[in-house]
Amino acid sequence: MNPIRPSYQALDLARQVLRIEGEAVLALTSRLDDTFLCALELILNSRGRVIVSGIGKSGHVGRKIAATLASTGTPAFFVHPAEASHGDLGMITGEDVVIAISNSGESDELLNILPAIKRQGAKLIAMTGNSASTLARDADAHLDAGVAQEACPLNLAPTASTTAALAMGDAIAVALLDARGFDAEDFARSHPGGSLGRRQLKIIRVREVMRTGEAIPVVPPEANVAACVCEITRGTIGMTVVVSTERQVLGIFTDGDLRRAVLKHPDLHGLVARDIMTAKPRVMHPDKLVDEAVEMMERFKINQIPVVDDDGILVGALNMHDLFQAKAI
Incomplete structure:
Protein backbone atom coordinates (compact mmCIF):
# COMPACT_ATOMS: atom_id res chain seq x y z
CA MET A 1 0.00 0.00 0.00
CA ASP A 183 -6.60 34.52 43.44
CA ALA A 184 -3.60 32.21 43.09
CA GLU A 185 -4.16 30.70 46.53
CA ASP A 186 -7.76 29.83 45.68
CA PHE A 187 -6.58 28.30 42.40
CA ALA A 188 -4.03 26.16 44.21
CA ARG A 189 -6.66 24.85 46.63
CA SER A 190 -8.78 23.59 43.74
CA HIS A 191 -5.81 21.91 42.00
CA PRO A 192 -4.27 19.64 44.67
CA GLY A 193 -3.40 16.91 42.18
CA GLY A 194 -1.45 18.87 39.55
CA SER A 195 2.05 20.29 39.64
CA LEU A 196 0.69 23.52 41.09
CA GLY A 197 -1.16 21.59 43.75
CA ARG A 198 1.89 19.53 44.68
CA ARG A 199 3.77 22.78 45.26
CA GLN A 200 0.95 24.35 47.21
CA LEU A 201 -0.93 21.65 49.07
CA LYS A 202 0.14 23.97 51.83
CA ILE A 203 0.20 27.59 50.72
CA ILE A 204 3.85 28.52 51.26
CA ARG A 205 5.10 32.08 51.52
CA VAL A 206 8.63 33.16 50.74
CA ARG A 207 9.14 34.13 54.40
CA GLU A 208 8.63 30.48 55.39
CA VAL A 209 11.57 29.18 53.35
CA MET A 210 13.94 32.14 53.04
CA ARG A 211 17.24 32.37 54.91
CA THR A 212 17.35 35.02 57.60
CA GLY A 213 19.74 36.65 60.06
CA GLU A 214 23.31 35.39 59.98
CA ALA A 215 22.40 32.90 57.26
CA ILE A 216 22.15 35.76 54.76
CA PRO A 217 25.53 36.39 53.11
CA VAL A 218 26.13 40.16 53.00
CA VAL A 219 29.03 42.52 52.31
CA PRO A 220 29.35 46.29 52.22
CA PRO A 221 30.02 47.95 48.85
CA GLU A 222 33.65 48.58 49.90
CA ALA A 223 34.43 44.88 50.46
CA ASN A 224 37.29 43.60 48.36
CA VAL A 225 36.97 40.64 46.04
CA ALA A 226 38.52 38.20 48.53
CA ALA A 227 35.98 39.19 51.19
CA CYS A 228 33.14 38.75 48.69
CA VAL A 229 34.33 35.27 47.75
CA CYS A 230 34.66 34.30 51.40
CA GLU A 231 31.11 35.46 52.10
CA ILE A 232 29.75 33.58 49.08
CA THR A 233 31.47 30.45 50.37
CA ARG A 234 30.12 30.96 53.88
CA GLY A 235 26.58 31.57 52.69
CA THR A 236 26.45 28.50 50.40
CA ILE A 237 23.79 30.00 48.11
CA GLY A 238 26.06 31.12 45.29
CA MET A 239 25.88 34.84 46.04
CA THR A 240 26.40 37.56 48.58
CA VAL A 241 24.13 40.59 48.83
CA VAL A 242 25.78 44.00 48.69
CA VAL A 243 24.04 46.27 51.19
CA SER A 244 24.31 49.81 52.49
CA THR A 245 24.75 50.62 56.18
CA GLU A 246 20.91 50.73 56.39
CA ARG A 247 20.78 47.26 54.76
CA GLN A 248 19.29 48.63 51.56
CA VAL A 249 20.06 46.21 48.72
CA LEU A 250 22.56 47.82 46.33
CA GLY A 251 23.36 44.71 44.32
CA ILE A 252 24.45 41.09 44.45
CA PHE A 253 27.80 39.44 43.78
CA THR A 254 27.57 35.90 42.39
CA ASP A 255 29.90 33.20 41.11
CA GLY A 256 29.02 34.44 37.63
CA ASP A 257 30.02 38.00 38.53
CA LEU A 258 33.37 36.68 39.74
CA ARG A 259 34.02 34.84 36.47
CA ARG A 260 33.06 37.89 34.44
CA ALA A 261 35.32 40.07 36.58
CA VAL A 262 38.28 37.75 36.03
CA LEU A 263 37.76 37.89 32.26
CA LYS A 264 37.44 41.65 32.26
CA HIS A 265 40.07 42.46 34.89
CA PRO A 266 42.96 39.96 34.93
CA ASP A 267 44.26 41.79 38.00
CA LEU A 268 41.47 42.02 40.57
CA HIS A 269 43.64 44.00 42.98
CA GLY A 270 41.93 47.21 44.05
CA LEU A 271 38.45 46.17 42.91
CA VAL A 272 35.62 46.21 45.43
CA ALA A 273 32.08 44.84 45.48
CA ARG A 274 30.63 48.08 44.12
CA ASP A 275 32.78 47.75 40.99
CA ILE A 276 31.79 44.26 39.94
CA MET A 277 28.40 43.56 41.53
CA THR A 278 25.14 43.19 39.60
CA ALA A 279 23.33 46.38 40.50
CA LYS A 280 19.55 46.56 41.01
CA PRO A 281 19.00 42.80 41.12
CA ARG A 282 15.62 41.08 41.04
CA VAL A 283 14.15 40.98 44.54
CA MET A 284 11.15 39.33 46.16
CA HIS A 285 8.80 40.35 48.98
CA PRO A 286 8.53 37.91 51.90
CA ASP A 287 4.72 37.73 51.62
CA LYS A 288 4.81 36.49 48.03
CA LEU A 289 4.02 32.87 47.26
CA VAL A 290 7.02 30.63 46.64
CA ASP A 291 5.44 29.83 43.29
CA GLU A 292 6.05 33.45 42.28
CA ALA A 293 9.71 33.07 43.25
CA VAL A 294 9.94 29.95 41.08
CA GLU A 295 8.35 31.80 38.16
CA MET A 296 10.78 34.72 38.56
CA MET A 297 13.81 32.44 38.67
CA GLU A 298 12.71 30.52 35.60
CA ARG A 299 11.76 33.63 33.62
CA PHE A 300 14.97 35.54 34.29
CA LYS A 301 17.23 32.45 34.49
CA ILE A 302 18.54 33.29 37.96
CA ASN A 303 19.24 31.01 40.91
CA GLN A 304 19.22 33.41 43.87
CA ILE A 305 16.94 36.21 45.03
CA PRO A 306 17.37 38.72 47.87
CA VAL A 307 14.16 39.20 49.87
CA VAL A 308 13.26 42.76 50.87
CA ASP A 309 10.48 44.42 52.85
CA ASP A 310 8.26 47.30 51.74
CA ASP A 311 11.12 49.75 52.35
CA GLY A 312 13.65 47.78 50.32
CA ILE A 313 15.47 46.56 53.44
CA LEU A 314 17.09 43.13 53.17
CA VAL A 315 15.23 40.62 55.34
CA GLY A 316 16.11 37.33 53.70
CA ALA A 317 17.65 35.43 50.81
CA LEU A 318 16.44 32.54 48.70
CA ASN A 319 18.02 30.20 46.20
CA MET A 320 16.85 27.33 44.03
CA HIS A 321 17.97 24.71 46.55
CA ASP A 322 15.75 26.27 49.22
CA LEU A 323 12.79 25.92 46.87
CA PHE A 324 13.67 22.27 46.20
CA GLN A 325 13.72 21.62 49.93
CA ALA A 326 10.31 23.32 50.31
CA LYS A 327 9.01 21.07 47.48
CA ALA A 328 8.13 24.22 45.55
CA ILE A 329 9.75 22.77 42.41
Whole structure:
Protein backbone atom coordinates (compact mmCIF):
# COMPACT_ATOMS: atom_id res chain seq x y z
CA MET A 1 0.00 0.00 0.00
CA ASN A 2 1.45 3.32 -1.06
CA PRO A 3 1.77 5.87 1.74
CA ILE A 4 -0.43 8.95 1.50
CA ARG A 5 1.58 12.15 1.48
CA PRO A 6 -0.20 15.41 2.28
CA SER A 7 0.32 18.21 -0.23
CA TYR A 8 1.07 21.86 0.41
CA GLN A 9 -2.63 22.40 -0.18
CA ALA A 10 -3.14 20.81 3.22
CA LEU A 11 -1.02 23.56 4.77
CA ASP A 12 -3.12 26.22 3.06
CA LEU A 13 -6.29 24.58 4.30
CA ALA A 14 -4.95 24.29 7.85
CA ARG A 15 -4.02 27.98 7.84
CA GLN A 16 -7.48 28.83 6.57
CA VAL A 17 -9.05 26.84 9.41
CA LEU A 18 -7.04 28.77 11.99
CA ARG A 19 -7.87 32.08 10.33
CA ILE A 20 -11.60 31.35 10.23
CA GLU A 21 -11.68 30.18 13.83
CA GLY A 22 -9.57 33.13 14.99
CA GLU A 23 -11.89 35.58 13.25
CA ALA A 24 -14.91 33.83 14.75
CA VAL A 25 -13.56 34.32 18.25
CA LEU A 26 -12.58 37.95 17.64
CA ALA A 27 -16.07 38.67 16.30
CA LEU A 28 -17.50 37.79 19.71
CA THR A 29 -15.90 40.83 21.32
CA SER A 30 -18.29 43.25 19.62
CA ARG A 31 -21.29 41.27 20.92
CA LEU A 32 -20.40 41.43 24.59
CA ASP A 33 -22.82 43.94 26.07
CA ASP A 34 -25.26 44.31 28.95
CA THR A 35 -26.62 40.84 28.22
CA PHE A 36 -23.24 39.37 29.11
CA LEU A 37 -23.29 41.37 32.35
CA CYS A 38 -26.80 40.08 33.01
CA ALA A 39 -25.56 36.50 32.63
CA LEU A 40 -22.73 37.17 35.08
CA GLU A 41 -25.16 38.75 37.52
CA LEU A 42 -27.43 35.70 37.40
CA ILE A 43 -24.51 33.47 38.32
CA LEU A 44 -22.97 35.76 40.95
CA ASN A 45 -26.32 36.19 42.73
CA SER A 46 -27.20 32.52 42.57
CA ARG A 47 -27.12 30.52 45.79
CA GLY A 48 -26.73 27.28 43.85
CA ARG A 49 -24.38 25.91 41.22
CA VAL A 50 -23.94 26.40 37.51
CA ILE A 51 -25.26 23.48 35.48
CA VAL A 52 -23.89 23.29 31.95
CA SER A 53 -25.70 21.22 29.33
CA GLY A 54 -25.40 20.51 25.63
CA ILE A 55 -25.63 17.67 23.14
CA GLY A 56 -23.06 16.39 20.65
CA LYS A 57 -20.05 18.67 20.13
CA SER A 58 -21.77 21.32 22.25
CA GLY A 59 -21.81 18.75 25.03
CA HIS A 60 -18.05 18.27 24.80
CA VAL A 61 -17.61 22.04 24.92
CA GLY A 62 -20.00 22.22 27.86
CA ARG A 63 -17.98 19.70 29.86
CA LYS A 64 -14.88 21.82 29.41
CA ILE A 65 -16.71 25.03 30.35
CA ALA A 66 -18.09 23.39 33.50
CA ALA A 67 -14.59 22.19 34.43
CA THR A 68 -13.11 25.65 33.88
CA LEU A 69 -15.83 27.30 35.97
CA ALA A 70 -15.36 24.82 38.79
CA SER A 71 -11.59 25.30 38.87
CA THR A 72 -11.83 29.09 38.94
CA GLY A 73 -14.20 29.61 41.83
CA THR A 74 -17.67 28.96 40.39
CA PRO A 75 -19.11 25.59 41.48
CA ALA A 76 -20.31 23.90 38.30
CA PHE A 77 -20.90 20.53 36.68
CA PHE A 78 -22.15 19.12 33.40
CA VAL A 79 -25.52 17.40 32.96
CA HIS A 80 -26.21 15.52 29.74
CA PRO A 81 -29.62 16.67 28.44
CA ALA A 82 -30.70 13.18 27.37
CA GLU A 83 -29.80 11.74 30.78
CA ALA A 84 -31.59 14.69 32.40
CA SER A 85 -34.86 13.41 30.93
CA HIS A 86 -34.29 10.09 32.67
CA GLY A 87 -33.66 11.23 36.22
CA ASP A 88 -30.67 13.56 36.17
CA LEU A 89 -32.99 16.57 36.34
CA GLY A 90 -32.94 15.81 40.05
CA MET A 91 -29.44 17.32 40.09
CA ILE A 92 -30.87 20.74 39.22
CA THR A 93 -32.46 22.89 41.93
CA GLY A 94 -34.36 26.15 41.80
CA GLU A 95 -31.29 27.98 43.08
CA ASP A 96 -29.08 26.87 40.19
CA VAL A 97 -28.24 28.59 36.92
CA VAL A 98 -28.32 26.47 33.77
CA ILE A 99 -26.07 27.30 30.81
CA ALA A 100 -27.57 25.57 27.77
CA ILE A 101 -25.31 25.38 24.69
CA SER A 102 -26.68 24.78 21.20
CA ASN A 103 -25.46 26.34 17.98
CA SER A 104 -28.91 26.07 16.39
CA GLY A 105 -30.78 26.82 19.58
CA GLU A 106 -33.25 24.10 18.58
CA SER A 107 -31.66 20.92 19.97
CA ASP A 108 -34.55 18.64 20.87
CA GLU A 109 -32.78 17.21 23.93
CA LEU A 110 -32.40 20.65 25.45
CA LEU A 111 -35.87 21.86 24.49
CA ASN A 112 -37.38 18.74 26.07
CA ILE A 113 -35.99 19.60 29.50
CA LEU A 114 -36.64 23.35 29.20
CA PRO A 115 -40.13 23.23 30.81
CA ALA A 116 -38.81 21.24 33.75
CA ILE A 117 -35.97 23.72 34.30
CA LYS A 118 -38.46 26.58 34.24
CA ARG A 119 -40.80 24.81 36.66
CA GLN A 120 -37.91 24.17 38.99
CA GLY A 121 -37.23 27.91 39.11
CA ALA A 122 -33.64 27.72 37.86
CA LYS A 123 -32.36 30.60 35.76
CA LEU A 124 -31.42 29.87 32.16
CA ILE A 125 -28.51 31.27 30.16
CA ALA A 126 -28.59 30.21 26.51
CA MET A 127 -25.46 30.20 24.39
CA THR A 128 -26.47 29.79 20.76
CA GLY A 129 -25.66 30.92 17.26
CA ASN A 130 -29.28 31.91 16.57
CA SER A 131 -30.82 34.75 18.57
CA ALA A 132 -34.27 33.95 17.10
CA SER A 133 -34.19 30.33 18.28
CA THR A 134 -36.52 28.80 20.84
CA LEU A 135 -33.72 28.39 23.36
CA ALA A 136 -32.62 32.01 22.97
CA ARG A 137 -36.18 33.35 23.31
CA ASP A 138 -36.93 31.38 26.47
CA ALA A 139 -33.66 32.20 28.24
CA ASP A 140 -33.19 34.74 31.00
CA ALA A 141 -30.03 35.82 29.19
CA HIS A 142 -28.87 34.91 25.69
CA LEU A 143 -25.22 34.95 24.63
CA ASP A 144 -24.75 35.15 20.88
CA ALA A 145 -21.89 32.80 19.92
CA GLY A 146 -22.82 32.63 16.24
CA VAL A 147 -20.19 32.39 13.51
CA ALA A 148 -20.19 33.52 9.91
CA GLN A 149 -19.03 30.11 8.69
CA GLU A 150 -17.59 26.85 9.92
CA ALA A 151 -13.94 26.15 9.25
CA CYS A 152 -14.93 22.86 7.62
CA PRO A 153 -14.72 23.18 3.79
CA LEU A 154 -18.22 21.69 3.64
CA ASN A 155 -19.43 24.28 6.18
CA LEU A 156 -20.98 21.39 8.07
CA ALA A 157 -18.70 20.02 10.81
CA PRO A 158 -18.87 22.05 14.05
CA THR A 159 -15.48 23.75 14.10
CA ALA A 160 -15.55 27.54 14.30
CA SER A 161 -18.86 27.40 16.20
CA THR A 162 -17.49 25.10 18.91
CA THR A 163 -14.32 27.20 19.19
CA ALA A 164 -16.44 30.33 19.62
CA ALA A 165 -18.61 28.67 22.27
CA LEU A 166 -15.52 27.48 24.13
CA ALA A 167 -14.04 30.98 24.05
CA MET A 168 -17.31 32.47 25.30
CA GLY A 169 -17.24 30.00 28.17
CA ASP A 170 -13.71 31.06 29.04
CA ALA A 171 -14.81 34.70 28.97
CA ILE A 172 -17.57 33.91 31.47
CA ALA A 173 -15.23 31.97 33.75
CA VAL A 174 -12.51 34.63 33.80
CA ALA A 175 -14.99 37.47 34.32
CA LEU A 176 -16.49 35.56 37.26
CA LEU A 177 -13.03 34.80 38.62
CA ASP A 178 -12.24 38.50 38.67
CA ALA A 179 -15.60 39.48 40.15
CA ARG A 180 -15.16 36.97 43.00
CA GLY A 181 -11.59 38.08 43.75
CA PHE A 182 -10.41 34.54 43.07
CA ASP A 183 -6.60 34.52 43.44
CA ALA A 184 -3.60 32.21 43.09
CA GLU A 185 -4.16 30.70 46.53
CA ASP A 186 -7.76 29.83 45.68
CA PHE A 187 -6.58 28.30 42.40
CA ALA A 188 -4.03 26.16 44.21
CA ARG A 189 -6.66 24.85 46.63
CA SER A 190 -8.78 23.59 43.74
CA HIS A 191 -5.81 21.91 42.00
CA PRO A 192 -4.27 19.64 44.67
CA GLY A 193 -3.40 16.91 42.18
CA GLY A 194 -1.45 18.87 39.55
CA SER A 195 2.05 20.29 39.64
CA LEU A 196 0.69 23.52 41.09
CA GLY A 197 -1.16 21.59 43.75
CA ARG A 198 1.89 19.53 44.68
CA ARG A 199 3.77 22.78 45.26
CA GLN A 200 0.95 24.35 47.21
CA LEU A 201 -0.93 21.65 49.07
CA LYS A 202 0.14 23.97 51.83
CA ILE A 203 0.20 27.59 50.72
CA ILE A 204 3.85 28.52 51.26
CA ARG A 205 5.10 32.08 51.52
CA VAL A 206 8.63 33.16 50.74
CA ARG A 207 9.14 34.13 54.40
CA GLU A 208 8.63 30.48 55.39
CA VAL A 209 11.57 29.18 53.35
CA MET A 210 13.94 32.14 53.04
CA ARG A 211 17.24 32.37 54.91
CA THR A 212 17.35 35.02 57.60
CA GLY A 213 19.74 36.65 60.06
CA GLU A 214 23.31 35.39 59.98
CA ALA A 215 22.40 32.90 57.26
CA ILE A 216 22.15 35.76 54.76
CA PRO A 217 25.53 36.39 53.11
CA VAL A 218 26.13 40.16 53.00
CA VAL A 219 29.03 42.52 52.31
CA PRO A 220 29.35 46.29 52.22
CA PRO A 221 30.02 47.95 48.85
CA GLU A 222 33.65 48.58 49.90
CA ALA A 223 34.43 44.88 50.46
CA ASN A 224 37.29 43.60 48.36
CA VAL A 225 36.97 40.64 46.04
CA ALA A 226 38.52 38.20 48.53
CA ALA A 227 35.98 39.19 51.19
CA CYS A 228 33.14 38.75 48.69
CA VAL A 229 34.33 35.27 47.75
CA CYS A 230 34.66 34.30 51.40
CA GLU A 231 31.11 35.46 52.10
CA ILE A 232 29.75 33.58 49.08
CA THR A 233 31.47 30.45 50.37
CA ARG A 234 30.12 30.96 53.88
CA GLY A 235 26.58 31.57 52.69
CA THR A 236 26.45 28.50 50.40
CA ILE A 237 23.79 30.00 48.11
CA GLY A 238 26.06 31.12 45.29
CA MET A 239 25.88 34.84 46.04
CA THR A 240 26.40 37.56 48.58
CA VAL A 241 24.13 40.59 48.83
CA VAL A 242 25.78 44.00 48.69
CA VAL A 243 24.04 46.27 51.19
CA SER A 244 24.31 49.81 52.49
CA THR A 245 24.75 50.62 56.18
CA GLU A 246 20.91 50.73 56.39
CA ARG A 247 20.78 47.26 54.76
CA GLN A 248 19.29 48.63 51.56
CA VAL A 249 20.06 46.21 48.72
CA LEU A 250 22.56 47.82 46.33
CA GLY A 251 23.36 44.71 44.32
CA ILE A 252 24.45 41.09 44.45
CA PHE A 253 27.80 39.44 43.78
CA THR A 254 27.57 35.90 42.39
CA ASP A 255 29.90 33.20 41.11
CA GLY A 256 29.02 34.44 37.63
CA ASP A 257 30.02 38.00 38.53
CA LEU A 258 33.37 36.68 39.74
CA ARG A 259 34.02 34.84 36.47
CA ARG A 260 33.06 37.89 34.44
CA ALA A 261 35.32 40.07 36.58
CA VAL A 262 38.28 37.75 36.03
CA LEU A 263 37.76 37.89 32.26
CA LYS A 264 37.44 41.65 32.26
CA HIS A 265 40.07 42.46 34.89
CA PRO A 266 42.96 39.96 34.93
CA ASP A 267 44.26 41.79 38.00
CA LEU A 268 41.47 42.02 40.57
CA HIS A 269 43.64 44.00 42.98
CA GLY A 270 41.93 47.21 44.05
CA LEU A 271 38.45 46.17 42.91
CA VAL A 272 35.62 46.21 45.43
CA ALA A 273 32.08 44.84 45.48
CA ARG A 274 30.63 48.08 44.12
CA ASP A 275 32.78 47.75 40.99
CA ILE A 276 31.79 44.26 39.94
CA MET A 277 28.40 43.56 41.53
CA THR A 278 25.14 43.19 39.60
CA ALA A 279 23.33 46.38 40.50
CA LYS A 280 19.55 46.56 41.01
CA PRO A 281 19.00 42.80 41.12
CA ARG A 282 15.62 41.08 41.04
CA VAL A 283 14.15 40.98 44.54
CA MET A 284 11.15 39.33 46.16
CA HIS A 285 8.80 40.35 48.98
CA PRO A 286 8.53 37.91 51.90
CA ASP A 287 4.72 37.73 51.62
CA LYS A 288 4.81 36.49 48.03
CA LEU A 289 4.02 32.87 47.26
CA VAL A 290 7.02 30.63 46.64
CA ASP A 291 5.44 29.83 43.29
CA GLU A 292 6.05 33.45 42.28
CA ALA A 293 9.71 33.07 43.25
CA VAL A 294 9.94 29.95 41.08
CA GLU A 295 8.35 31.80 38.16
CA MET A 296 10.78 34.72 38.56
CA MET A 297 13.81 32.44 38.67
CA GLU A 298 12.71 30.52 35.60
CA ARG A 299 11.76 33.63 33.62
CA PHE A 300 14.97 35.54 34.29
CA LYS A 301 17.23 32.45 34.49
CA ILE A 302 18.54 33.29 37.96
CA ASN A 303 19.24 31.01 40.91
CA GLN A 304 19.22 33.41 43.87
CA ILE A 305 16.94 36.21 45.03
CA PRO A 306 17.37 38.72 47.87
CA VAL A 307 14.16 39.20 49.87
CA VAL A 308 13.26 42.76 50.87
CA ASP A 309 10.48 44.42 52.85
CA ASP A 310 8.26 47.30 51.74
CA ASP A 311 11.12 49.75 52.35
CA GLY A 312 13.65 47.78 50.32
CA ILE A 313 15.47 46.56 53.44
CA LEU A 314 17.09 43.13 53.17
CA VAL A 315 15.23 40.62 55.34
CA GLY A 316 16.11 37.33 53.70
CA ALA A 317 17.65 35.43 50.81
CA LEU A 318 16.44 32.54 48.70
CA ASN A 319 18.02 30.20 46.20
CA MET A 320 16.85 27.33 44.03
CA HIS A 321 17.97 24.71 46.55
CA ASP A 322 15.75 26.27 49.22
CA LEU A 323 12.79 25.92 46.87
CA PHE A 324 13.67 22.27 46.20
CA GLN A 325 13.72 21.62 49.93
CA ALA A 326 10.31 23.32 50.31
CA LYS A 327 9.01 21.07 47.48
CA ALA A 328 8.13 24.22 45.55
CA ILE A 329 9.75 22.77 42.41
